[in-house]
Amino acid sequence: MAAAVALAAAGVLTVTFVSGGGKGTADAATSLNQYVRIEQVRPNVREPKVSASGSAGVFRVNCGTNGNRKFSPDNPVAQPGIRNGAEHVHDFVGNLAITANSSDADLDASGTTCRNGDKSSYFWPVVRIDRSVRDNSAVQQALAGTSPTVACPSVRDRLPAVPAGAKAAVDRQLAELDRLAAAADRQVLASRGVNVELNSAVLESLRSRRAAVLTAIGAAIQAGGGRRPAGMISLADCDVSYDGIHAALHGAHTTGVPAGSVATPAVRCPSVRDRLPGVPATALDEVNRALDELDRQISEANQRLVTTRGQGGAGFVDNAILGPLKAKRVAVLDRIGIAIGRTGARPGDLAGLADCSLNQPGGASATPAPTGSALPDPQGPNLELPNNTGGIVRPAEVRIEYRGNAAGKVVPMPKFLRALTGDAKPTSRGPANARAAWTCSGFGDRLTDKYSICPDGSRVQRVHDFPGCWDGKNLDSANHRSHVAFADRTTGACPSGFVAIPQLRVTISYDIPRDVQLQGQYALDSFPEENHNPFSDHDDFVNVNAARTMQRIATCINQGKKCS
Numbered sequence: 001m002a003a004a005v006a007l008a009a010a011g012v013l014t015v016t017f018v019s020g021g022g023k024g025t026a027d028a029a030t031s032l033n034q035y036v037r038i039e040q041v042r043p044n045v046r047e048p049k050v051s052a053s054g055s056a057g058v059f060r061v062n063c064g065t066n067g068n069r070k071f072s073p074d075n076p077v078a079q080p081g082i083r084n085g086a087e088h089v090h091d092f093v094g095n096l097a098i099t100a101n102s103s104d105a106d107l108d109a110s111g112t113t114c115r116n117g118d119k120s121s122y123f124w125p126v127v128r129i130d131r132s133v134r135d136n137s138a139v140q141q142a143l144a145g146t147s148p149t150v151a152c153p154s155v156r157d158r159l160p161a162v163p164a165g166a167k168a169a170v171d172r173q174l175a176e177l178d179r180l181a182a183a184a185d186r187q188v189l190a191s192r193g194v195n196v197e198l199n200s201a202v203l204e205s206l207r208s209r210r211a212a213v214l215t216a217i218g219a220a221i222q223a224g225g226g227r228r229p230a231g232m233i234s235l236a237d238c239d240v241s242y243d244g245i246h247a248a249l250h251g252a253h254t255t256g257v258p259a260g261s262v263a264t265p266a267v268r269c270p271s272v273r274d275r276l277p278g279v280p281a282t283a284l285d286e287v288n289r290a291l292d293e294l295d296r297q298i299s300e301a302n303q304r305l306v307t308t309r310g311q312g313g314a315g316f317v318d319n320a321i322l323g324p325l326k327a328k329r330v331a332v333l334d335r336i337g338i339a340i341g342r343t344g345a346r347p348g349d350l351a352g353l354a355d356c357s358l359n360q361p362g363g364a365s366a367t368p369a370p371t372g373s374a375l376p377d378p379q380g381p382n383l384e385l386p387n388n389t390g391g392i393v394r395p396a397e398v399r400i401e402y403r404g405n406a407a408g409k410v411v412p413m414p415k416f417l418r419a420l421t422g423d424a425k426p427t428s429r430g431p432a433n434a435r436a437a438w439t440c441s442g443f444g445d446r447l448t449d450k451y452s453i454c455p456d457g458s459r460v461q462r463v464h465d466f467p468g469c470w471d472g473k474n475l476d477s478a479n480h481r482s483h484v485a486f487a488d489r490t491t492g493a494c495p496s497g498f499v500a501i502p503q504l505r506v507t508i509s510y511d512i513p514r515d516v517q518l519q520g521q522y523a524l525d526s527f528p529e530e531n532h533n534p535f536s537d538h539d540d541f542v543n544v545n546a547a548r549t550m551q552r553i554a555t556c557i558n559q560g561k562k563c564s
Contacts, residue, residue, distance in 0.1 A: 045446060055560065060564040061401075068096070076542065079153060085151070093114070096113065098121045118544070125524050126392045131390070148188050163226040180210060187202045188240055199240050264305065276336070400506055402504055407487070427533065441461055466541060
């Protein structure tokens with residue numbers, strides 16, 4: 001039975017679509033009925049009329065099409081600190097250094113693919129072509145035999161130096177985080193994770209309790225004379241994970257369309273923050289500076305892996321990146337030990353944490369993951385993960401636009417604001433935040449929750465509209481959503497207590513052979529339980545525009561101009 005679903009896009013767009021196969025519901029089955037000829041989709045995009053006090057300008061940024069081949073299954077916005085947490089591969093444009101563990105300082109020091117110097121990070125799931133027949137029954141069987149778990153971002157290895165006087169209190173709070181996660185895990189496991197309402201209730205309660213504990217940790221560190229940790233709210237949200245499906249689907253990779261070596265290796269180093277004792281008050285500032293320096297060193301090394309890809313022969317990475325990184329880490333770790341040892345017990349064998357390695361796709365990393373779950377690295381020349389197979393399709397065009405607000409002027413977006421649009425898990429979390437995103441070039445008046453089949457000469461497109469309203473205070477929130485909001489779909493006005501900011505739209509276009517479209521052989525990377533659900537499309541963003549650039553963006557929009 002067809003279900004009519006109304007969705008509001010980011011402040012300037014209203015979408016009404018009809019789901020004939022269930023992608024507007026929590027059904028993750030994939031089949032040819034999840035592809036639709038775009039001509040059969042009725043026009044459903046309506047933009048609010050811009051009022052006399054509104055802002056109609058557009059500022060466009062050119063960040064390329066991931067020509068550097070920065071691919072990663074990290075999700076730095078929704079799953080910070082969890083290596084490979086997305087369990088599917090993302091295209092990244094803009095910021096070159098970003099990983100799940102990047103700090104704001106790391107992002108600000110990074111290079112970028114954007115021509116105007118924008119260091120923001122824009123990332124979304126890749127699209128693949130797989131001409132083999134996907135065995136959906138195997139996926140469903142694997143899911144049926146998989147016990148869901150609750151996965152939470154690690155906190156221990158993201159803290160600043162903990163004052164000696166606060167160490168016991170912080171350790172108690174960290175133990176409470178472990179207890180809360182274990183209790184939530186038992187609740188979800190009891191229903192085998194199939195009860196979406198229960199999942200949501202458990203995760204909402206856990207998020208609220210974790211937020212309170214994280215606040216208490218920050219307060220304890222500050223009360224002890226330490227530096228209050230920044231961005232702790234980003235670590236509050238947890239998720240229901242079906243990681244066990246990876247073992248069930250092991251070996252099910254297919255070759256698909258050859259795509260060359262698309263894998264982007266990343267530097268993995270042993271964590272240091274969670275190995276330190278309580279730090280004497282006199283050493284706190286020096287130890288924090290050293291910990292920040294260790295983070296920057298890893299960030300710089302990851303950026304070099306992207307910018308020097310293919311250079312220097314077999315020993316280049318060891319000689320030019322990992323070797324110098326180890327030498328720098330040895331020096332910094334020694335400084336940490338000396339600083340602590342001046343008035344306290346010097347921690348032993350910090351030098352043993354200096355060695356780093358690569359999580360080179362096709363083989364396991366020699367160094368344990370510093371944070372989060374032990375999720376698999378992408379494998380082989382096509383950077384495949386279980387059930388995410390085939391050759392990655394590089395976008396033909398990525399159009400990044402900052403747009404106005406129909407009801408009023410916009411204020412500059414704050415630096416380091418995090419935002420996301422869509423929902424990667426409508427099956428396990430429900431479809432409330434999922435958004436129709438698929439269309440074809442020349443058909444901008446309609447969007448669908450199915451994969452689009454385009455006429456000759458038209459490109460497959462994904463249109464991702466981000467929220468265009470901000471609460472005026474927070475750079476992130478416990479659920480990564482409530483600090484921003486979508487504008488009213490009729491008037492374009494922001495909700496009470498929110499202000500209009502430049503509304504981000506990312507349009508991704510692909511040249512996909514029409515026979516591939518007709519045969520249902522292209523699909524989105526997804527979490528295992530979504531099984532390539534087109535309704536699970538999503539996009540993430542971290543604003544690292546300089547304040548002057550963002551002011552220029554806002555001014556352009558408010559003056560009704562088209563700028564770049």
